Amino acid sequence: MQFTPVRRLAAGATASALLATALLVPAALAAAADDLPGDAPILAAASGDTTVASSPDQPGEPAHEAPAGQPGAETAALAAEPAGDAPVAEPAPAPADAAVPRSVAATTASAPSAPRATLADEAYIAAGDTWVGTFAVDDANYVRLVALGSRFEVTMTDEAGNTSGATAANGYVDVGVYGGVADGDITVAIHNTASTPQEIPYAFGWDTRDIRAVATASTGSPVLSVSVYPTRGTTQLTASAVARIIHADGTEQVKSLTGSAGFYTASIAGLAPGRYLLEVDTLVLGVHRYAVRTVTVAAAETTPPTVTVTAAQQPGAGGWYAGAVDVTLTASDAGAGVHFLSWGVDTSTLDYTTADSKSVRITGEGTHQLRYQAEDWQGNKSAIATRQYNIDHSMPNVTLNGFAEGQEFAQDELVAIEYLCEDAVSGIQSCVGDIGSGDFLDTSTPGTHTFRVTATDKAGIERIVERSYTVLAPDTTDPEIVVDVPAEPASGWYLDTVTVRFTASDESGIRRIHYEYDTNQGTVRRDIEAGTAEVTFDRSQYYTLSYWAEDNAGNRSESQDLHLYVDATAPxxxxxxxxxxxxxxxxxxxxxxxxxxxxxxxxxxxxxxxxxxxxxxxxxxxxxxxxxxxxxxxxxxxxxxxxxxxxxxxxxxxxxxxxxxxxxxxxxxxxxxxxxxxxxxxxxxxxxxxxxxxxxxxxxxxxxxxxxx
The missing domain is CATH 2.60.40.10 (Immunoglobulins)
Structure with a gap:
C-alpha cells in the first residue's frame, strides 16, 4: 500500500464536491461472519448503503518500509499538511514495543524489535476546512476508515468513483466500502463542520480477497481483548500482529498479539473508560493486513441496563387502543453499554438485537403481553419486564327501542324509549342518550326532532345512533275519503259483482274507515283500521252504502251514501x-x-x-x-x-x-x-x-x- 501525503483544502474548495456526492450515504462494511469465531468482527460495517467497485485481481504492491535508522518515518509521512501558517505537529515517537517494518516477513508471534509504519494518524483541520489524503490499494476485499470526534464529515472514494460517506455521531465515524474495491487510490476527505479547528484522530484499514486477517475486539469491558485470525481460504496461517490503541487526544498504546497459526490475541488493561480507535496490523506471508474499528472500554460494574417503553399511539380513557400499537423499546447503559436488547409479544421466547432500540408493532384485538430485557457488555441483565397492551378496533353496538325512524306522534303523546350499549371486546366506557333509558320522548313541540345515543368503548371508539321522529300539531281538520267505484252501466245495474274501494288521508294519519249497508239478512257494519279499504257486492239487490273516515286526532268526515244496483242472476x-x-x-x-x-x-x-x-x-x-x-x-x-x-x-x-x-x-x-x-x-x-x-x-x-x- 502507498499513501500520498495529505493536503488541506480551504472551505468551498474541490473537496466540497466529494462531500456533496455521497456525504449522506452511510458506509456498509461487513466482515464475513462465518469467518469469525467469538465476538463480532472488527470489520463489521456501519449502518447504511455499501458502494462497491470491482476490477480484476492485481498482485499486491510491495510494502514500503521506513528508512533504516528513522523510526516512525512512515508515521511522519501520514501527518497532515499545515493550512496556511498553521504549525504542523511533530509526529509522536514510536512506542517501545512497536512492530517490525513491513519489509520484514514475520512468521512468528514474537514481538518485533523495530518500529513499524501505521495508517493511523491525526488530521489537524481548521474550521470549515477539508483534509484530503489518498491510500493506494490493490486486490482489496474492503477498505475502511474510522475517526474520533464530533462535528465533522467523511467521504471515501475509490478509483472508479464509487463514494461512501458518513457524518460523525456519538463521537465517531465509521465508513467503508466492502465486497470488492477498484484497484488504485482511495481518496479520503474529512471536512470540519465545527466553528473551531480540530485535531481528528483517524485510522485506515484494508484487507485482500486472498489472504485474510479478520480481527475481533471486546466492547464495554475494563480490559480490552483483541484477537486476529490470519487465513488463506481454510488454511490457518502463521503471522505476527500488533494492536495499536489510539486515544481521543491522539496518544497511542501498542500491544503485540501472541498465539499460534490461525489465532493471535492480546489483552490491554489499564485503559480509562471511553472510546478508542483500534488498528490491528497483521504481517502474514510478507504482506500487511490492517483491521480498524472503534472500541469502548468501561469500568467494571454490576448495574444492568435500563429500558424505556414508548407507544406512538395513545390509548382510550379505558386503557384500550383503537388499533395496532407501535412500541419503541430503548435500552441505555451508562457503563459498559448495551449489548443485547430482547423482546417478545405474547411469548416467553424472546428475540434479540444488538442495537440499543427496537420498534415493535402489536396487532390483533384482545390483550397482549410485551416482554423485554436488556444486557450490557459485561453480562449485567435487567429483569424481564412486562407491559400489557389492549387492542379493540371494533365499534360498539347500540340498541334503541320505542319508536321507528320517521314515526309520527301527537303533541304531548307519551312515548317511552329504551336503549342499550354493548361492546364485546373492551367493554363500554360510556353510553349517553339525549334522555335516560326508560324516560319519555320529548313530544311537547310540533315538528321533526332527532334522538341521539352515543356509545363509547374503552378504546375510545364511538358509535352514534340517530333516529328522527315528528310531533304533529293539533289536528282539527276532518279527514278526506275518496271512493273508487266502477262506472255505472247504462242500464243502471251492475252485472254480477261490483267492488268499491275507499282511500282516506289526513295530516295526523287515519285511525279507521267505516262503512255499512243493509241486506236481506240485516245490516253489515265494518271498521277498517287503515287508510284504505274495499267491499265487494255479489248478490242481486239494491244497496245503499254509507261510509266515513276518522283520523288519529278523532276528527270524523261526514257520512256519505252510495247507491248501487246489482243483478247477479240471469232471467x-x-x-x-x-x-x-x-x-x-x-x-x-x-x-x-x-x-x-x-x-x-x-x-x-x-x-x-x-x-x-x-x-x-x-x-x-x-x-x-x-x-x-x-x-x-x-x-x-x-x-x-x-x-x-x-x-x-x-x-x-x-x-x-x-x-x-x-x-x-x-x-x-x-x-x-x-x-x-x-x-x-x-x-x-x-x-x-x-x-x-x-x-x-x-x-x-x-x-x-x-x-x-
Missing part, C-alpha cells in the same frame, strides 16, 4: 207448450201438420226482463208441416244484460201414405173427427204406431236445452 223461461217434459204419449212426437199452440213466458227477479223472444212467437202454432226433428228457441234478456236461451226439441212424424186421410185439422189438446161412438179409429192406429216405434228402438224424445249468459 228464465217458463215453458208451457210444447211441454219440455213430455209424457209417454205422444213422447215428443207430433203428427205431420198437427196443430200445436206455443205457450211460454219470461221472468227475472232483479233488474227485470228486457226482452223475451222465441223462434216462433208465443201464441202461434208450432211448425209441424215437415217431418223430422226440429227446435224451438226462446231467448230472454234482463235489463242488467244477462241472457238466457232455451231450446225445445220435438219430432214431426210423416203422415201415412195408404188409405185414410190426414189429421191436419187436429189441434192439441183434444181430438176432432174419426169414429163416432168408440174412438177406436184413432186408438188402434196410434197403438200400432207406438208399438212399431218402440219395437224398432226409434223412439224420439223432446230435448230441453237452456242457454244462459
Amino acid at each position: 228464465w223461461v217458463n215453458m208451457i207448450s210444447p211441454a219440455d217434459e213430455p209424457s209417454i204419449l205422444p213422447n215428443g212426437h207430433y203428427a205431420q201438420n198437427e196443430r200445436v199452440v206455443i205457450d211460454f213466458s219470461c221472468d227475472d227477479d232483479a233488474s227485470g226482463v228486457a226482452s223475451c223472444e222465441g223462434s216462433t212467437p208465443d201464441g202461434e202454432l208450432l211448425p209441424t208441416g215437415t217431418p223430422g226433428t226440429h227446435e224451438l228457441r226462446i231467448v230472454v234478456t234482463d235489463v242488467a244484460g244477462h241472457r238466457t236461451e232455451r231450446i225445445v226439441t220435438y219430432t214431426v212424424d210423416a203422415a201415412p201414405t195408404q188409405g185414410g186421410g190426414s189429421n191436419g185439422g187436429v189441434v192439441r189438446p183434444g181430438a176432432q173427427g174419426g169414429l163416432a161412438s168408440t174412438g177406436a179409429q184413432d186408438v188402434v192406429p196410434a197403438i200400432a204406431l207406438a208399438m212399431l216405434l218402440l219395437g224398432a228402438g226409434a223412439a224420439l224424445v223432446i230435448r230441453r236445452r237452456v242457454r244462459t249468459r
Whole structure:
C-alpha cells in the first residue's frame, strides 16, 4: 500500500464536491461472519448503503518500509499538511514495543524489535476546512476508515468513483466500502463542520480477497481483548500482529498479539473508560493486513441496563387502543453499554438485537403481553419486564327501542324509549342518550326532532345512533275519503259483482274507515283500521252504502251514501207448450201438420226482463208441416244484460201414405173427427204406431236445452 501525503483544502474548495456526492450515504462494511469465531468482527460495517467497485485481481504492491535508522518515518509521512501558517505537529515517537517494518516477513508471534509504519494518524483541520489524503490499494476485499470526534464529515472514494460517506455521531465515524474495491487510490476527505479547528484522530484499514486477517475486539469491558485470525481460504496461517490503541487526544498504546497459526490475541488493561480507535496490523506471508474499528472500554460494574417503553399511539380513557400499537423499546447503559436488547409479544421466547432500540408493532384485538430485557457488555441483565397492551378496533353496538325512524306522534303523546350499549371486546366506557333509558320522548313541540345515543368503548371508539321522529300539531281538520267505484252501466245495474274501494288521508294519519249497508239478512257494519279499504257486492239487490273516515286526532268526515244496483242472476223461461217434459204419449212426437199452440213466458227477479223472444212467437202454432226433428228457441234478456236461451226439441212424424186421410185439422189438446161412438179409429192406429216405434228402438224424445249468459 502507498499513501500520498495529505493536503488541506480551504472551505468551498474541490473537496466540497466529494462531500456533496455521497456525504449522506452511510458506509456498509461487513466482515464475513462465518469467518469469525467469538465476538463480532472488527470489520463489521456501519449502518447504511455499501458502494462497491470491482476490477480484476492485481498482485499486491510491495510494502514500503521506513528508512533504516528513522523510526516512525512512515508515521511522519501520514501527518497532515499545515493550512496556511498553521504549525504542523511533530509526529509522536514510536512506542517501545512497536512492530517490525513491513519489509520484514514475520512468521512468528514474537514481538518485533523495530518500529513499524501505521495508517493511523491525526488530521489537524481548521474550521470549515477539508483534509484530503489518498491510500493506494490493490486486490482489496474492503477498505475502511474510522475517526474520533464530533462535528465533522467523511467521504471515501475509490478509483472508479464509487463514494461512501458518513457524518460523525456519538463521537465517531465509521465508513467503508466492502465486497470488492477498484484497484488504485482511495481518496479520503474529512471536512470540519465545527466553528473551531480540530485535531481528528483517524485510522485506515484494508484487507485482500486472498489472504485474510479478520480481527475481533471486546466492547464495554475494563480490559480490552483483541484477537486476529490470519487465513488463506481454510488454511490457518502463521503471522505476527500488533494492536495499536489510539486515544481521543491522539496518544497511542501498542500491544503485540501472541498465539499460534490461525489465532493471535492480546489483552490491554489499564485503559480509562471511553472510546478508542483500534488498528490491528497483521504481517502474514510478507504482506500487511490492517483491521480498524472503534472500541469502548468501561469500568467494571454490576448495574444492568435500563429500558424505556414508548407507544406512538395513545390509548382510550379505558386503557384500550383503537388499533395496532407501535412500541419503541430503548435500552441505555451508562457503563459498559448495551449489548443485547430482547423482546417478545405474547411469548416467553424472546428475540434479540444488538442495537440499543427496537420498534415493535402489536396487532390483533384482545390483550397482549410485551416482554423485554436488556444486557450490557459485561453480562449485567435487567429483569424481564412486562407491559400489557389492549387492542379493540371494533365499534360498539347500540340498541334503541320505542319508536321507528320517521314515526309520527301527537303533541304531548307519551312515548317511552329504551336503549342499550354493548361492546364485546373492551367493554363500554360510556353510553349517553339525549334522555335516560326508560324516560319519555320529548313530544311537547310540533315538528321533526332527532334522538341521539352515543356509545363509547374503552378504546375510545364511538358509535352514534340517530333516529328522527315528528310531533304533529293539533289536528282539527276532518279527514278526506275518496271512493273508487266502477262506472255505472247504462242500464243502471251492475252485472254480477261490483267492488268499491275507499282511500282516506289526513295530516295526523287515519285511525279507521267505516262503512255499512243493509241486506236481506240485516245490516253489515265494518271498521277498517287503515287508510284504505274495499267491499265487494255479489248478490242481486239494491244497496245503499254509507261510509266515513276518522283520523288519529278523532276528527270524523261526514257520512256519505252510495247507491248501487246489482243483478247477479240471469232471467228464465217458463215453458208451457210444447211441454219440455213430455209424457209417454205422444213422447215428443207430433203428427205431420198437427196443430200445436206455443205457450211460454219470461221472468227475472232483479233488474227485470228486457226482452223475451222465441223462434216462433208465443201464441202461434208450432211448425209441424215437415217431418223430422226440429227446435224451438226462446231467448230472454234482463235489463242488467244477462241472457238466457232455451231450446225445445220435438219430432214431426210423416203422415201415412195408404188409405185414410190426414189429421191436419187436429189441434192439441183434444181430438176432432174419426169414429163416432168408440174412438177406436184413432186408438188402434196410434197403438200400432207406438208399438212399431218402440219395437224398432226409434223412439224420439223432446230435448230441453237452456242457454244462459
